[in-house]
Amino acid sequence: MASLSTHVLDTSAGRPAEGVRVSLEAADGTLLAAGVTDADGRVGDLAADLPPGEHRIRFGTGAWFEARGVAAFYPEVVVAFTVGEDEHYHVPLLLNPFGYSTYRGS
Incomplete structure (x- = not known):
């Protein structure tokens, strides 16, 4: 089985997105699985036994920005991806109130 982690960075503030x-x-x-990003913006062990196939990570970005008093355009970010091999997958999210990007990390 594959494993999965994620990392969220607030590019508008230049720091990790905790919470x-x-x-x-x-x-x-x-x-x-579910979790909350830590002080470094990470969920290091979101899944340890992820089966092959298509999956989605859903990030609660709107609520996170709202809690900080920031108006944001996207209420959530959903990233769909495919797991094939028994290896580690890392899906980072670079976030700001009006945009985001993602990629397959290491």
């Missing part, structure tokens, strides 16, 4: 709610779902919407 972002993160959930991991199977392609059919079944909740597989």
